[in-house]
Amino acid sequence: MTLAQENVERCQCGQPEALRQLREYAGRPVRFVLDLKQARRAGADPFAIVDAMGPENICHLHLSDETEGSSCVPPGRGSFDFARLLRTLRDGGFAGSAVIELYRGDFGQPDELREAMLAVQKIQQSLA
Numbered sequence: 001m002t003l004a005q006e007n008v009e010r011c012q013c014g015q016p017e018a019l020r021q022l023r024e025y026a027g028r029p030v031r032f033v034l035d036l037k038q039a040r041r042a043g044a045d046p047f048a049i050v051d052a053m054g055p056e057n058i059c060h061l062h063l064s065d066e067t068e069g070s071s072c073v074p075p076g077r078g079s080f081d082f083a084r085l086l087r088t089l090r091d092g093g094f095a096g097s098a099v100i101e102l103y104r105g106d107f108g109q110p111d112e113l114r115e116a117m118l119a120v121q122k123i124q125q126s127l128a
Helices: 015-026 038-041 046-053 082-092 109-127
Strands: 005-006 032-035 057-065 065-067 071-072 097-100
Touching: 005 057, 015 038, 015 046, 015 057, 032 038, 038 046, 038 071, 046 082, 057 065, 057 082, 082 109, 097 109
Parallel strands: 005 032, 032 057, 057 097
Antiparallel strands: 065 071
16 A cells, blocks of 8 residues: 555645645655646646656556646547656656546546547557
8 A cells, every 4th residue: 555645726735835845844755646637726737746746756647638628638638748747757767557537527438538548558658
């Protein structure tokens, strides 16, 4: 079991500076869950959140994409730079897992989840 702090928009941990302070005050490694939707909803740059957490400390990802009208759509349907994220995480020592995290109203058919997974896998393979 791994105890990990997630960035949540309505909490202090939704902001990069609070995550940096947590790492400083802990005095030992802290594990994190990076939630892209929560970063967007907090008005925080997801890459600033990654930097504050430290890619090597992130053990799990909650993936979603964004459009102008929504902070949470299936990956591959929006404008988020997943290639940059995956490259940043890989180069920073990330060795965790990921899920595509959407609410029921954020997609239509179950096949959209499979398509999102394939879109992320294709980006990941292109970085190899």
